[in-house]
Amino acid sequence: MDVQHLDPTVTAFKEFINGHPKLLKEIRKSGKSWQEYYEKWVLLGEDDSHWAQYKEESSKVKEDKGEEKNFELMSQLMKLTENFDINKVQGQVQQFSNTISTIQEVISQYQQTKKPSEPVKDPFNWFRD
Structure with missing residues (x-):
């Protein structure tokens, strides 16, 4: 209609x-x-x-509540970052990176030893029993 x-x-x-x-x-x-x-x-x-x-809350009230939550989140984030020691964090990241590199090397070595070696093809042994 x-x-x-x-x-x-x-x-x-x-x-x-x-x-x-x-x-x-x-x-x-x-x-x-x-x-x-x-x-x-x-x-x-x-x-x-x-x-x-x-009736749903007006968008203005919702917007104000959203801004309050964002402000609270930012203030909590700032409090957390105040206590960070960047040098310690960087050292831990470097140590973690070294650990990952070591693990990759071990896996690489394990995969190389696991591969069967191909038999040597000796053309002079073709006709032997």
Whole structure:
């Protein structure tokens, strides 16, 4: 059905639903008919306190909470980095690198000894039993 042929109240209800995403989820989850919610909307109106539970927090409030979390995370990160001794970290990384190199050498030597050597092809032994 084309949007132009819808009743204006139905169009207004669709806009109301789009403004209340939690209500949309509730309708889909509960399996109740759209008609029930439409009738409540017509009877109670848009501004009734019943609909407040379905209204999502404004993006400004969410944005503020996100900024607070980012600030807390950055302050915790700064506290952790204050206690780092770069020379110790660099020494540990160097030691770890040396350990990995040693392990690679051992594996390489093990693979070389594991390979079977090819028999020597002696052309003079072709006709011997």
